Structures are given as structure tokens and as C-alpha cells.
Amino acid sequence: MISLYELSRIMRPDDANIVGNVHGGTILKMIEEAGCIIGTRHCNTQRGTCFSGSDVDNDRCLAALARVEHTDFLYPMFIGEVAHVSAEITYTSKHSVEVQVNVLSENIVTGAKKLTNKATLWYVPLSLQNVAKIIEVPPIEYSSPEREEAGKKRYEAQKLERLETKERNGEVITHVSLPEPYTVGFSQSSLIHLVCPSDCTLHGFVHGGVTMKLMDEVAGIVAARHCKTNIVTASVDAINFHRKIKKGCVITVSGRMTFTSNKSIEIEVFVDADPLVEAEKGKYRAATAFFTYISLDVDNKPLPVPPLKVEGEEEQKRFEEGKARYLQNKAKRLADKEQQQ
Template identity: 50%
Template sequence: MGPQDANISGNVHGGVILKMIEQAGLIVSTRHCNVMRTHESTSEDEFEQCVAGLVRVEKTDFVQPMYIGEVAQLHAEITHTAYHSMEVQVRVWAEDVMHGTKRMTNEATLWYVPTSVKTLGKVLPIPKISYLSAEEEAAGWERYNKQKEARRRQGLGSTVSFTMAEVEHLMDQDNCITEHSVPYAQSSLIHLAGVTDCNFASYVNGGVTMKLMDEVAGITAFKHCKTTVVTASMDAVNFHQPIPRGSVMHVVGRPSFTSKHSIEIEVFVDMETMFKGHSKKQRAVHAFFTFVSLSNNKEVLDIPHLKVQTEGEISRFKEGAARYELRKQARSKGKKQHQNAASCS
């Protein structure tokens, strides 16, 4: 990792890591579908090349920071295949080649769908992987059904998620806003999806989108805290719509909840496609990022309390508090599992 990968605190930018994770998942899932389908096809006419498209990212943990000068190592593995989607587990390690040490920094679960290169938008079937046991396969189907239900619920739209009209209203306000309020820290970015942002099916890579989202979330957290902030985690991300090349991407972030030592940022991406002088904006991606505030000595600082004012902001704060408790429970459970694994080894 080089200086171009650094954030303002000198560590590797969280968005850079998210982009690498997605690229690893894209490679292993696209390779699996094309290689296995080549073996299963009886003729060249029967074989149809595909590229895997990211549809969901489960909670991504930033376990430890990665530093400039370390070598990033990623391992991606397909752990479940359904008929039209596959689960990919990705783990990231940072290797210090000067001292010969290695440590895990990130882990994530991603879901991909293979789409035809020849016929854009056509979803292809996935060759099945081999499982070590029936129990392993059953567990995979359980995870599949769980994420499918989560995508369905989120696709219906959250009652507290802020709408395009609400965001545009906030953007039109003047700068006389209360410090540490939601509008005070809200940030936005407009990006034109170009050739280098896209895969060879001409859709924006999921990693590119997540990097932009992390950047906007980081700016929002910085505006609220006025200190160095780093990404701690990213909750489940759903990619509702593929973003075609040439689209205008509107990335907006705003604080939704604060605890004593963390701030949650809600981020969404709206895409605007323009045809014959007319434009249509659609919600493409939505996610929650969690940041912590650090001093110059890398000590965790208290977060200023978020001042919620409107009914929607109060509702979103309550939902953020519920997600915060779930994260604490998940971290506690994960620590116990690691301790048990260490004691058995």
C-alpha cells in the first residue's frame, strides 16, 4: 500500500479496502461461473460468458487499521451457491514484510449475481459448488434465505430512510444551521460514471460505489466531530439498481445516530440517467457506516451528541440506537468465539 492509498490520518483509506474486497469477490465469482460453465457446456454456442454483479454486502468489519507500506493480502472463497446468486467470503490480511508479521484487518460477506456479457440484463444460472457436508449446505441455504428476506424488506423502503425530496430540501437551506445537527454535517458528492469506473458489461463496479460512499461518510463524520475519524464498520449494503456507464451518481451522507464513542452515517446513492433531454433519478444503493473519532495519539475520543430536531430525525436516531445495540451484541459474540477457538488450539 502506497501514499496514494492513505487517508488524512496516514492509514489506508477504508474506501480503498472496500474496493479491494469487492474486486476479489468479483474475480472469484466471475471465474467460477465462466470456468465451470465451460466444462458443463457441450458446444461453444451453448456457452455464454458472464460477469458477476454485486447485489449485497453483509456487515463489513474493520478489525484493525492497515498501514502504508504493508502488503495487502486478500482471500476470497465461494461458500454457497443458489440458482441465481452466490455467497463469497472475503478476508483481508496486512503483512509487514520487514518484520515478517501478518494480521487480519477485515472480513466481509458479499452476494453476486452473474449477468450475461452478450445480453445485458440477462441473469444466468450458477454452477453448484461442492460442500463438505449436508450440514454445511443447509447452513448456506439458511444464510441465503436470511439475506433474501433482508433485501426484500429493505427494497420495500424504510419508513425512516430519508427521501430524495427531503434531501433536496435540506440542500436548499442556508448555512445558518445549528452545530452538531443533522443538516450541519450532511455532505454530498456528484460523480459521473466513466469508463474506468465500470466492468466490461458497462456497469459501475460495486467497489467504486462503496469507495465513494465511504468518502462521503468520512467527510460527514469529520464535519460533525472536527477530529480525525476512521471507519469502524459498514452495515449490510443492498445494490437495488445497477448503475450504467454515463450515469450521474448523487452520493449523500448524513449522521443518523451517535453513541459516546461512535457515530453512524446513513449514505445512499441515487443514479440519474439522461435520455433525450429528460432525466430520471432512482435510488441505487443504501448503507450505514460507523466511524470512531481519534486524537493525534490514536486515542478514542468522545463523540459530540447529535442534535435531532424533526420527527424523522428522531425516528432515525432511535433506529440507529437499535442497530448500535445489535453491533455491540455481535462484537461480544465474536470475541467469545475467538477466545473459545484460541483456547481449543
């Protein structure tokens, strides 16, 4: 049974921004590729007889990304370094797979390695014969009952949060004409992308990693417009994939600032899909997430972030919600640090 997968790739100029920091979206794309591979391999093991007893010999599947948990970017990665991505299946429910991924950067000159990212992703296996059909997941063996119970708690928590995020799906970002500097309207940005075959899985739906890369690019533009400095991804809150995006759709990726602390910026990103061929189905919200960026000087040291000018009750409400997430994540980092000591 497949439980571990590793991939490595050297970082090239196309992977980085103008000062040599590797794009957060590039790293997210590699994380998702590793997760998709191990998830698909695992879900296609033991395909002879389904666990409910039915014959599924020919019912192969592909693991589709459903959710990415909060992801921290612990250290920047640079051109010329090697990214080592390792993915491990840590929990399975009847119809979903939890994959935990670690990313190490290696300086091939000095041999020094650093842990740059830890991520948790959830996949559901979709039949290659019928994309609407979710395949049953082969179980894994746990090293202890405690690990299985902890995985079950994570599964229940993410399931509940996914349901809660659907309430935000109707919201639309509206553009403001001639906004003042440091306001939400001044920095908000959108990107339009036609989904091509190279963006898609065997099902003809967009790879989750492609979507995440576009989301990071838009969030990066928003952060750069606000700060006018070099900016890098610091963390990504849960990315929820609400609906699949089909080949031939036009997707609009929109980002707006929600909160600033002294040294960080939170940006909310929406992905809307518009089917060109099946236009009668209408535009729909496909994915949502919060990205956090920090501003760096020429020596890659953190810089103070210009405060966000909040206008109106809605922006004030989003600011307060962002502040709550910031404080919650800060407390979690401190707790994790104390636990490791």
C-alpha cells in the same frame, strides 16, 4: 472449479488520509475486486451445458455485485503495509454466489500480520450477450451438509432483508440552510460523480467497488465535519445495490448522520443515479448503506464523539433505529468474541 482467490497490494499515500490511515473505501474496493474475480471465474466454469440441459457454450457472464453484508474494520491499515485479500466461494444458489473475504495487513519490516476485515458479498452472474439475463450458477461441493444448510439460511436471510430495504428507496436527503453545529444538517454532505469507462465493468455498468469507495468518502466527510478530528471506518452495515448504474450516468452520493454513541458515529448513505443520455428514464435510487466511524487522537486512540443534536420526529426516529442497530451489532461482536475463546 475455482473456490479460492488471493491478491496482495502495498498501500501508498494515495490510498490514505492525511494522517496515514488507509481509507475504508480503498479496502472495500479491493474486497469487491477479489469477490468479482472469483465469482466471475466460478460462474464461467462448466459453461458447456447448462444444468437445465440447454447449450450455453458462448454465453459467458460477469459476476455483478448485489449486496455486501455488515463489514467490521477490526484494525486500521497504514501506508507501507501490504494488504492481503483472500476470497472464497462459500455458497451458491441457482442464480447467486456468496463470497467470503478476509483482509490481512502485513508490516513488511517486522513481518507482523493482522486480520483487519472480514466481509461477505453476494453476486449474480449476468450474461455478456444480454445484460438483463441472469446465468445459472455452477454448484459447489460442501465439506458437510451442515455447511450447506448454514449457507442456505444466510441466503434466505439476505434475500428477505434486501426486499425490506426497498421500502426506504423513495426517501430523499434534503439540505438545511445555516444549520447549528452537531446537527444532522450541519455535517450532511453530497458528492457528484460522472461515471466514466474506467469506472465500469465489461457490461458498461459501474463496479460495485467504485460505488463503495465513493460512499465511504462521503461518509468520511460527514464524520469529519461532526468530530473535527481524524476519523476512520469502524464497520459497514449491509450495502444493498438496488439497481445497476450505467456508464454516462451522473451519480449523487449523499450522507447524513443518524446516531452517535459515546465513541462511534452512524452515517446513512444514499446513491442516486441520473441517466444523462436516457433522461426520460429519470433519477433512481441505486444503493444504500450505513457506515460507522470512530474518532481518533494523534496516537490513534479512540476519542469521545460529540453527541448528535436531534431535531424533529423524523430525526428522532432515525436515531432510535440507529441505536437499535448499534446495540444489535455490539451484542453480535460480544457473542463472536465469546465463541472464539
